[in-house]
Amino acid sequence: MLKLSMRQMKENQRGVIAAVRAGGELGKRIRDMGLVPGTEIKIQGRAPLYDPVAIRLMGFTLTLRNNEADYIDVTVED
Amino acid sequence: MSTTIALAGNPNSGKTTLFNALTGARQHVGNYPGVTVERKEGSYVENGQTFKLIDLPGMYSLTAYSLEEVVARDFLVQERPAAIVNIIDASNLERNLYLTVQFMELGVPVCIALNMIDAAQKRGIEINGAKLSELMGVPVVPTVARSGQGKSELMQATGQLIMAGKKMPPLVISYGEDVDLALQEMEQEIVTGFSNCAYPPRWLALKILENDEQILDFCQKENPELYNRLEAIKARLARHISSTLDTCPEAVIADHRYGYIKAILKQGVISHNQDQDRLFISDRIDQVVTNRFAGPLIMLAVIMGLYHFTFTYSELPVAWLEGLFGWLSGVAEAGLPDGLLKSLIIAGVIDGAGGVLGFAPIIMFMFFGIAILEDSGYLARVAFMLDRVFRSFGLHGASVMPFIVSGGIAGGCAVPGVMATRTLKSPRERLATLLTAPFMNCGAKLPVFALLVGAFFAQNEARVMLIITLIAWCGALLSAKLLRSTVIRGESTPFVMELPPYRLPTFRGLLIHTWERTWQYVKKAGTIILAISILLWALMTFPGLPETRQEAFEQQRETVTAAAAEDMEEQLLRIDAQEAEAALRHSIAGQIGTAMESVTSLAGFDWRTNIALVGGFAAKEVVVSTLGTAYSLGEVDPEETGSLAATLAKDPNWNPVVAFALIVFTIFYAPCFVTVVCIAREAGSWKWGAFSIVFNTAIAFGLAVLVYQIGSRGIFGA
Structure with missing residues (x-):
């Protein structure tokens, strides 16, 4: 098990949310969408300029910018 | 006496489709007082009972940050609808229930519409509605909004819920010992300190812990002393949670809310009989459409397609309208005695009304085209692919559409362009887009460029036109950056956005959407535009x-x-x-133009150019015809400028540098007043309309002076 920030994840890599370290509006938006500790996610892909990132969770696709993904820690299999 | 029911749910849950299916043509669009958020209202009759339906803006939770969320929540709390019909995307149960739970915590009776149940089944998701209803304690009705399936069952269930008249006690979820204790303490403070408060006390306490700014402001205003006590409890809890769990109360609350939902779903509500990771058609489309190489090419084609659709197909109805108003002018010309009244009716009223309605077909086609892109889900992909570029300038990926429609591909129109910013949900990015889109080269600026390029740069026509387009784009993006770091300063709005599955838009939805918006333009903007057009006529006529x-x-x-x-x-x-x-x-305009000569000579403009530019405030192509009058050439048709071009080319006051300074000025200066009216309406304040006149003209003048001063030194000084 390895903990890293969501930005560092590769395409198609899976993981489980460990922590969301953002507060305020960004924190709320992230949590509203179901990105809370324990949620399984998969990196679906990145935009042509490698930012934003598209992730898959709970059966839908979500996009966020890399600098927003920085606030999200994910545990992944080694 | 009709009963009010609110339709609420996540964006992309099919809420508006259901609203259309329920109300059909019996709907009305207005605005919430003082804000630009649309308020859609309609009626539905079931068993002789009339329901008033309100289509609330889409939202993911009840903690209000955006204007849409504030409006929706205010409605629920202050107008207290008899029930909420909560539309839920059945393929997305877990996330959608996050909002449902918050409605229940507020204590408003809820009826769940399990929408797009057919699509969920196709994805191998089976939902036991009865079980969900039992566990949540609310009616659950499966629906397919697109075909209207289940809509009358839904309304019957809602009707029964209201008839039963049962008081729905607010749902109480445990948020873990620490939070629960704090909530209890706060609740007691609120009950004693806030005797007649519209919000349920526990809900209010919860929102304070969630740092809901609007609620915090409310408490501080109503009872500052109580507010301080509540804040103290919150601070204590926050310290405790931070030291024991290394997180914040908001996060703990969200975790438990999702935990509550997960616990319900685990009890046999949902079963997957297919691999959850299977790639669905939508994902396969995305593999191509957002592909690093194919994606941008497809996007370019789609954008060109939208542009073509908006401006080519609207040509015919625009021509009909022009014909109609031309005929009216002819009738007035023949039937009225010469004089001021005739001039007022022809140049003021008929041309003004023609100006208003002339935009209507373009606006209609633009909204139709963009609604297809939006409802199908493609617009979200465009925003996704372009966000990196536009974010650098303080804008949003979705800013591209308003820019293109405004004339990012030379020949658009800023009026529909400004209106296209409605697809942008981030307020600061939207305002910056709104204010800079008019820099693009709309179709009305082209005759001005054609005249000047034809007269002074005839050898390099294509190259100069390309340069003009590039100047417009650079200018728009850089001034967006400037605005976002000065007057519209502030953090960029989070991009956290759903990429909804691709869906075929419903034709009915597209038509209703297009018609409502076009009609709003004609009704609301139209009257103001007509008034200003008469004012401009007076300016050019009197004394x-x-x-x-x-x-x-x-x-x-x-x-x-x-x-x-x-x-x-x-x-x-x-x-x-x-x-x-x-x-x-x-005339007054002429006197202004002459008086300004001493200033504008810095950019090489004489009084004739000045008057023409004042006239251009009515519509940019008027610059050409006014220049014609100012050079005693009589009426010059903007399409036929040969004689005017020849006059300018021979005139000693003119040279390529002056012409180029005027081109630059035309790109940037005040948008035509129709656009200004639309900016004011879209931004929700006349302040921004006035700002766009002053700001744009200042930039335009600065750049024109720069071009003229450097240019004339370069050419004549050496």
Whole structure:
């Protein structure tokens, strides 16, 4: 098990949310969408300029910018 | 007496489709007081009972940050609908229930519409609605909004819920010992300190812990003393949670809410009989459509397609309208005696109304095209692919559409462009887009460029036109950056956005959407535009030449007629044109233009150019016809500028540098007043309309002076 920030994840890599370290509006938006500790996610892909990132969770696709993904820690299999 | 029901749910849950299916044509769009958020209302009759339905803006939770969320929540709390019909995307149960739970915590009766149940089944998701209803304690009705399936069952269930009249006690979820204790303490404070408060006490306490700014402001205003006590409890809890769990109360609350939902779903509510990771059609489409190489190419094609659709297909109805108003002018021309009234009716009223309605087909096609892109889900992909570029300038990926429609591909129109910013949900990015989109080269600026390029840069026509387009884009993006770091400063709005599965838009939805918006434009913007167009007419007409000068022209005419030379007609026309020039110079606009000469000479503009630019505020192509009048050429058709181009090319006041300074000025200066009216309406304040006039003209003048000063030194100084 390895903990890293969501930005560092590769395409198609899976993981489980460990922590969301953002507060305020960004924190709320992230949590509203179901990105809370324990949620399984998969990196679906990145935009042509490698930012934003598209992730898959709970059966839908979500996009966020890399600098927003920085606030999200994910545990992944080694 | 009808009962009010709110339709609420996540974006992309099919809420508006259900609203359309329920109300059909019996709907009305307005605005919430003082804000630009749309308020959609309709009625539905079931078993002789009439329901008033309100389509609330889509939202993911009840903690209000955006204007839409504030409006939706205020409605629920203050107008207390008899029930909420909560539309849920059945393929997305877990996340959608996050909002449902919050409705229940507020204590408003809820009826769940399990929408797009057919699509969920196709994805191998089976939902036990009865079980969900039992566990949540609310009615659950499966629906397919697109076909109207289940809509009458839904309304029956809602009707019964209201008839039963059962008081729905607010749902109480445990948020873990620490939070629960704090909530209890706060609740007691609120019950004693806030005797008649519209919000349920526990809910209010919860929102304070969630740092809901609107609620915090409310408490601080109503009872500052209580507010301080509540804040103290919150601070204590926050410290405790931070030291024991290394997180914040908001996070703990969200975790438990999702935990509550997960616990319900685990009890046999949902079963997957297919691999959850299977790639669905939508994902396969995305593999191509957002692909690093194919994606941008497809996007370019789609954008060009939208542009073509908006401006080519609207040509025919625009031509019909032009024909109609041309005919009306003709009738007025023939039927009315010469004089001010005739001039007012033709140049003020008929041209003004024609100007208003002339935009309507373009707006209609634009909204139709963009609604297809939006409802199908493609617009979200465009925002996703372009966000990196536009974010650098403080904008949003979705800013591209307003830019393109406004003339990012030369020849658009800023009026529909400004309106296209409605697809942008981030307020600061939207405002910046709204204010900079008019820099793009709309179709009305093109005749001005064509005239000047034709007269002074005939050898490099294509290259200069390309440069003009590039200048517009650079200028728009850089001034967006400037605005976002000054007047509209602030963090960029989070991009956290759903990429909804691709869906075929419903034709009915597209038509309703297009019609409502176009009608709103005609009704709301139209009246103001007509008034301003009459004002502009007055500016260019009054005070009229003094009698002695009119007589002088009259005498010249008589002399010519008496001489009866061969070229009499021609001479008479020349006198008419000279009189028009004199009258224009004498008008208020002309006097402004002349008075400004000392300033504008810095950019190489004389009084004639100044008047033309004042006229351009009505519509940019008027610059050309006004220049024609100012050079005594009579009426110049913007499409036929050969004689004017020749006049300018020979005039000693003109040279390529002046022409280029004027081109730059035309790109950037105040948008035409139709656009200004639309900016004010979209931004929700006349302040921004006025700002766009001043800001744009200042930039335009600065750049034009720069071009002229450097240019004339470069060419003539060396």
